[in-house]
Amino acid sequence: MHPAFSVVFFTTATGAGYGLLALLGVLGGLGFIQPDFWLGLAGMALALGLIAAGLLSSTGHLGRPERAWRAFSQWRSSWLSREGVASVATFIPAGLFGIGWVLLGSTGGWVAVAGLLAAVGAVVTVCATGMIYASLKPIAQWHSRYTLPAYLIFSGMTGSVLLNALLQGFAVGSTAMLAGALLATLAGWAWKLATWRYNDRLEIPTTANTATGLAGGTVRSIEWPHTEENYLLKEMGFRIARKHSAKLRRITQALAFAAPALLLAIAFALSWPFTAGVSVLATLLQFAGMLVERWLFFAEAKHTVTLYYGRE
Known part of the structure; x- marks a missing residue:
């Protein structure tokens, strides 16, 4: 992709x-993090x-960003729509929690309820985002038991x-x-390694033969359906060299997991203040590493529509 x-x-x-x-809503609302305005x-x-x-960034990938609001109407059948509805709905308890915890300096009671609802909304939204990709059967690397937990684990991490x-x-x-952040980082690293191992061993059953229903011999495309690259190939036929993929995996492990954990x-x-400086550096490196990891998540995925263009 x-x-x-x-x-x-x-x-x-x-x-x-x-x-x-989610963490602020639970820990702040229940008083584990004491109220402080700043x-x-x-x-x-x-x-x-x-x-x-x-x-806002996600709208940049839409052909007509001004029509993004229409996605909210398809929540009965679309995980993308459910994500949009959940993301907007989460702002309501998050706003109430912010008023109570930040402005009023309160914990417990309705502030705790608002915080817990904000946390639930955050988890539901992340689940909906993960299901956008996990529900896509034509992409075997995403349609697996590893995708949805990865979104939750990486969000928590x-x-x-x-x-x-x-x-x-x-x-x-x-x-x-500090220990929680370290353990979450190690858990994310372990899950990413397990995901890569699964994807590398994955045998995709769909071929040009199964797609056309022709069992005898080997089906191959004589010529492309189009004379130049079109939308399908641009969006779903992206290819990354194996050596580049291996290099980016090492960068991902170094920036997103190994360096922050160390x-x-x-x-x-x-x-303090050295602990603060090291913690901020770990955050910046991890964010950069997760950008690389997400890039690989899309680049290494293969859509079966490319069989139509003679690609195995």
């Missing part, structure tokens, strides 16, 4: 934003800012690393939060 940067940024930014929002303002602004930036950096920046970080481990032995 063609890895459009607008969609790559969308999945990375909203994943981190919803992960951070901390709360920075956290909510960062979470909602990432979400809004990602959603980037959200926890972001929250740790935020708390460390305000000198209210904790060993528990920095977070080092942070245990440091004192």
